Amino acid sequence: MSAPKPPLQTFSKSQLLRGVEREIAMRGAVYARRVAKGQMTEDAAESEIELMRTVRKAIERSVLTDEIWSSEGLVGYAPKGADEAPTKAKKNAQSGLSVFDPK
Incomplete structure (x- = not known):
């Protein structure tokens, strides 16, 4: 579990x-x-x-609204009205690009 x-x-x-x-x-x-x-x-x-x-x-x-998380932490944010932003950010996270963790 x-x-x-x-x-x-x-x-x-x-x-x-x-x-x-x-x-x-x-x-x-x-x-x-x-x-x-x-x-x-x-x-x-x-x-x-x-x-x-x-x-x-x-x-x-x-203008930030939605946080985008991956197993590595906070990946980014989706601006208002950006339907493809979460997909692109997740794809970047999987490839190791543009991972941002504000801690």
Whole structure:
């Protein structure tokens, strides 16, 4: 028998923004190392960071509604009216892309 899942934790707007800023900084450092080693192009690194900036802008505008969870934790959020957003976020989570955990 599996253990019961803990209740979903809610986050304030300021907590989410701090989490995103921390994630941008951490990813920026990781991507800079990858670019320096030739493991990633500058365009790819900037594209990934721009994705996190988009999340930050959405939080700032308070348009986030649905949390999207995977076995790895919080994957992302579905903006209002974005029917395909949960599917795309889940697909990214399965491939290891764009996993965001604001803890």
